[in-house]
Amino acid sequence: MDEQLFFKKLNSLYTSEEIFDFLSSLEVMSDTIASGALQRISEVEVDDNGLKNPEGVLENKVFRALCFQFETESSKLSNTGLLSALQALIKLRIDPQSTLMANLLSEAEERLGKGQFTVKNLCALGESLLELEGPSCVTLEQIVNCLQEKDIEKWSPSEIVMVYKMLQVIVREGEQYQDLLNRLNSVTLTIVSQLSPKFTSAILNSLVVLHQTQAIPLVTALCKHSVKHVPCFTGVELVNILEAFLYFGHREQIFTEALETHVPKSIFTMHPETVSKVMQYCCQKMILSKPIFDAAAADFISNADRFTTDQIAEYIIPFGTLNYLPPSAASLFRKLENVLHTHFNHFHPRTLLNLLHSCVLIQRYPVNFLPKIFSPYFLQRLQAQPPGLDSIVTSQLTQLFLTVTLECPFYEGPKLLPKYKVKAFLTPRSSLDFYLLKRVKTGLLYLLKKRIYFASEVSTPYFYAVDIEIKLDEEGFVLPAAQCEEVHRRIALCVDGRNRFCINSHNLLGEEAIKQRHLCLLGYEVVQIPFFEVESLQNCRKMAEYLHKKIFPHTY
Numbered sequence: 001m002d003e004q005l006f007f008k009k010l011n012s013l014y015t016s017e018e019i020f021d022f023l024s025s026l027e028v029m030s031d032t033i034a035s036g037a038l039q040r041i042s043e044v045e046v047d048d049n050g051l052k053n054p055e056g057v058l059e060n061k062v063f064r065a066l067c068f069q070f071e072t073e074s075s076k077l078s079n080t081g082l083l084s085a086l087q088a089l090i091k092l093r094i095d096p097q098s099t100l101m102a103n104l105l106s107e108a109e110e111r112l113g114k115g116q117f118t119v120k121n122l123c124a125l126g127e128s129l130l131e132l133e134g135p136s137c138v139t140l141e142q143i144v145n146c147l148q149e150k151d152i153e154k155w156s157p158s159e160i161v162m163v164y165k166m167l168q169v170i171v172r173e174g175e176q177y178q179d180l181l182n183r184l185n186s187v188t189l190t191i192v193s194q195l196s197p198k199f200t201s202a203i204l205n206s207l208v209v210l211h212q213t214q215a216i217p218l219v220t221a222l223c224k225h226s227v228k229h230v231p232c233f234t235g236v237e238l239v240n241i242l243e244a245f246l247y248f249g250h251r252e253q254i255f256t257e258a259l260e261t262h263v264p265k266s267i268f269t270m271h272p273e274t275v276s277k278v279m280q281y282c283c284q285k286m287i288l289s290k291p292i293f294d295a296a297a298a299d300f301i302s303n304a305d306r307f308t309t310d311q312i313a314e315y316i317i318p319f320g321t322l323n324y325l326p327p328s329a330a331s332l333f334r335k336l337e338n339v340l341h342t343h344f345n346h347f348h349p350r351t352l353l354n355l356l357h358s359c360v361l362i363q364r365y366p367v368n369f370l371p372k373i374f375s376p377y378f379l380q381r382l383q384a385q386p387p388g389l390d391s392i393v394t395s396q397l398t399q400l401f402l403t404v405t406l407e408c409p410f411y412e413g414p415k416l417l418p419k420y421k422v423k424a425f426l427t428p429r430s431s432l433d434f435y436l437l438k439r440v441k442t443g444l445l446y447l448l449k450k451r452i453y454f455a456s457e458v459s460t461p462y463f464y465a466v467d468i469e470i471k472l473d474e475e476g477f478v479l480p481a482a483q484c485e486e487v488h489r490r491i492a493l494c495v496d497g498r499n500r501f502c503i504n505s506h507n508l509l510g511e512e513a514i515k516q517r518h519l520c521l522l523g524y525e526v527v528q529i530p531f532f533e534v535e536s537l538q539n540c541r542k543m544a545e546y547l548h549k550k551i552f553p554h555t556y
Helices: 003-010 016-024 031-045 054-058 061-072 079-091 099-113 119-136 139-147 157-170 178-190 197-209 216-232 235-247 253-269 272-284 290-306 309-321 329-346 349-361 376-384 391-407 434-448 510-521 540-551
Strands: 455-459 465-472 489-496 524-530
Touching: 003 016, 003 031, 016 031, 016 054, 016 061, 031 061, 031 079, 054 061, 061 079, 061 099, 079 099, 079 119, 099 119, 099 139, 119 139, 119 157, 139 157, 157 178, 157 197, 178 216, 197 216, 197 235, 216 235, 216 253, 235 272, 253 272, 253 290, 272 290, 272 309, 290 309, 290 329, 309 329, 309 349, 309 510, 329 349, 349 376, 349 391, 349 510, 391 510, 434 465, 434 489, 434 540, 489 510, 510 524, 524 540
Parallel strands: 489 524
Antiparallel strands: 455 465, 465 489
16 A cells, blocks of 8 residues: 555544554555554553553554564664654553564664664654663763764754753763754754744753753743743643743743733643742742732632642742732632641641741731741751751741731740841842942932931841931931930831832832831831832932932921
8 A cells, every 4th residue: 555545544543443453454564654553553542641451452463463573574674664663662661671672672773883873763763762761771872972973954843852852861061062052052043933832842941951051042032932832832841931931040021921811811720830830930030910920819719729838838929029919818818728727747847937938028927827837846847957047047937026026916826036036137139229229328418418317228126227227306306327315216218229129010029018017117217219219310409309308208
């Protein structure tokens, strides 16, 4: 039978019984037809759980005849027939130690050694060996060494992807195969627009694993190309894309917009791990996307009981970090409390601390769980697990303690022992914008005439540092910053640069919001100086007028 007609008929069959009946009607089969038949059998009979009907396939006389043909005539097979059969038999879970598989693998390795394979053949063999033996396969290096001698510009997208996957497995040292990778990266850059969602995701994943931080033009092109594929990515593919954005520090507004369109309408069919990665992406990039966060909240309320403890934390922590309460906040945190009661002991100590700390940033107080957090047993567990009681952990513990002291006076449980407290909070996301601080200080000097009337970066006994402090006496006159007597009012100027807000937003980050809230409760008059109010002020006089109006509104 003509091969074209054969494959047209073969691809119209959807059960192994139909395929075997069809094959029985043929008098002669070339190795290409026979291997194509095995491929089709593997396509219709194998799913995520393996072979659907092992006995019906493996014991069938036509199937056994096909296997016998490949076992006894392996040296006579064409390269395509040999490698297609090998791929199909691996997919059908044929015993790798069987004579059939041993003969095919031996023949493939012999031809590899003689340099008889094309790029397509080499990639097919590499794919089979990865499936069969995994990263431990020593033959993969031999395949890649053969590929180094080939002309990359003539490779198809599928061949390029396969080579990236092989390199991903065999590269163990920083510079190993870097010349090949540089050539591969350059050629891939020219075909980005041709890549499918699957290939785009696979290549970005390889670039992350291979630490290709010098291939930024390719990464940027792939990230931009991924935007149009967002609705088409599988969960695993989208996770790969997001991990690449995070690893390479890339951000695309149109990618965020694509996520905002896709995630809310697909949230209830998405795997929790995929949604967790979307939330992690938003959190690390400081992107407050209300459509995504509201959808994640709805998903959590409906499905949190089947989430892992890490997924629970990854869903919730961004709400605190980015200082956002969704419309469903009451139901969301009621569900979280129920889940915590059920799974409390299953959480990794540091994950649990991160989760509860994020809650207090947005005034959701986990008072029912704090006695356990401040208990010697929990603190010992924290200390025992790397990195132990580092400055981040002790800062979070101290802020939890300060929060219940200031905001939950009814709390009567255990307190945090002094040895676990820090002298000053770490605010890694909300560091001071020194350029903005300098402009504000210049304006204050113009307004107050002397530098002695304000202090900057002032440490307090309450773990927070005040950006600028101004002291007033009982009559409202400004006192020298060094004076400690007769201080009636303290004004804390919070000089809030862009890094203290969510991206493209006037929404303060959680760690800055809680600081300003606590300073108020500690007796300071907090005056916020946000970047977006002062960036248009052209000179020192205008800055001074602005500060006068903000700090002393009744005397302006």
